[in-house]
Amino acid sequence: MTLAIEWAEKYRPQTLKEIVGNRKAVQDLRTWAEKWLSGIPERRAVILHGPAGVGKTSTAHALARDLDWEVIELNASDQRTAGVIEKIAGSAASMNTLFGGKRLIILDEADNIHGTADRGGMRAIAGIIKSTLQPIVLIANDVYGLTPTIRNLCMEIKFGSVQSRSMVPALKKVCESEEISCSMDAVQQIAEGAGGDLRSAINDLQATATGRKTLEVEDISTSGRDVKENIFKAMQRIFKSTDCKKALEVARGLDESPEDLVHWIDENLPVQYASKDGNLEDIKTGFGYLSRADLYLGRVKKRQNYRMWRYASMLMVCGTAVSKTRPYPGFIKYQPPSLWKKMGQIRSKRDLRDNIASKVGEHNFESMRYSRNNLLDLYSHMLKNEESAVEITADLKLELEELIYLSGSAKASKKLQKIYDRAQELLLEGKEEADGTEFFRAPAPSGNSKEDPSGFSVKTSKEKAEKHSEGLEVPDSRTSQGGQKTLNFGFVVLSEISPETTNSENDASDTFKPDNLKSENLKSENLKSENLTSDNLKSENLKSENLTSEDLKSENLKPDNFTSDTLMPEQDQAGIDEIGLKSDSLTFSLPEHDNLKAKNSSSLPETFEKEAFSDSEPTENSISPELSRVGKSINSEPIIKKVSDKAEKPEVKASETPKKVESKTQKTLFDF
């Protein structure tokens, strides 16, 4: 047995010429697409939006066929998380096709991407649109379901309902192809009943005509519920006439449940029954019936007795129809319940808030819930200062709508737009700097990368170290934080160690001679992985006399050697303390441990991160001013956040620290 093919699918238009109605929308889309033939247009993406079944998806595919473009489509049945979007649409958007033609990326039901599972999806789309080399079409029923950022980036093309008179020839053609003789009246009736939705008109035609050789108008009326009633038609019946029976018939033919219908009537009743003389009597009577209908709906829910729906329907439909004391002529554009829109907005606002909270949480190593309850207000407050607002927006990588939300503003004011733009510039600068740093581009070495010194190639950092040693430039605080997640305000960063504290009694200048740490000695070649062996890093070897620049040569700096065994706090803390060399000091002398982690952290044991740096004490106790300067110059490369994080924290006993780190990790994992 073969399954019947849906006619709507079978007769899907193949070219733009076959699209019924919406001429202007189709033309606008074609004009935009043609711009891609001669370069990249200002708007790299379009949003086709409008009601269901009017040909948006068909138009996008027909366009690609007309222009002989490849198509990559992500529709609602695909999993559309940020990762998937970036992987599929992102890579399709950033690559050229094999033969130089274009590739059309179609994202169907783009307004349905919001939601917990898809958090981040909208941001991913916005990012792809900004830099795409290929045309992108987003398809949505509700354009407001897309974020303002996406809407700002795209050209919007609105599709309207297909007029019934335009549908008639299309339906006739289907009848001919199926060799069914359909009367004009029958086709017209189907077209009128479809409410502008050509897909449902074709479905209705299929439902009534299948198995027949002829189709007359009587066949349609006997097919009853097969021809869907349209909510707008039902509204007209209810509000414009007092014929209770007819109004009920139409209401029963609707796809809406009485629970939805009551919202439609509630929304439109005060508009329809508004009178110029200010008489509110009809509105009052109408709402009286509605409230009684609502009581029945409540009982249906409570008792799960759906037979009571009929009383509710009777009250809301007939009650509203008969509550008018006079006719209300004139055209009224019936609106869908605003409550639904509000509920949708509340949901997307909640999603937005949670999204920001998780960014803030991530940034502060806190759970999303904690940051939602305790940190969002603080951040909103900090946004009042324009400079910190720019920095926060860049650090948290906030989207415009997130910035708007966090600032408590209702819309994108000029000031917020400026803050957002400056943050984007900041991010771009940071990205360019990172791109230009070979240090980060070099693949992280695997445990046995002895023969692959390129794994630790630090050409740029070497150049930087040399540059800094010449001029001892203080790196731009922004740059030094490029790779960190901490903000500049409220936290102590390594580069901010005061001379008073560095001259304290624990000054390590005797043992850790600044001379040994001069940038010449800390050149990248000296910090190569081979030099970081466990033997060299044992506490006795970390004594100043043992710590010559020779020891810091790359052969001895292998990540494998940074295991918990070699850097156990119990074993080494005493020795380290003895010589006044705190593990934080190592962040100055070995800034490239970032390198050990950067690209291939999985190759490092967990314990390395936790234990190697867990019992750090504030750096200022153990370094001299010269050392801190050298540290600064070396730290022009971003350092791993755990290190800076420790530097911010108050002193903790060595024996307690590992426990604390563990519980923090557990909490974070649990909470996220």
Ligand SMILES: Nc1ncnc2c1ncn2[C@@H]1O[C@H](COP(=O)(O)OP(=O)(O)OP(=O)(O)O)[C@@H](O)[C@H]1O
């Ligand atoms: N304007 C149209 N011209 C020709 N056929 C149409 C048109 N609109 C809808 N159809 C028919 O309806 C089917 C569904 O259309 P399509 O998927 O393009 O609608 P849509 O607007 O994208 O709907 P949705 O928003 O539900 O995805 C098509 O296969 C086609 O048979």
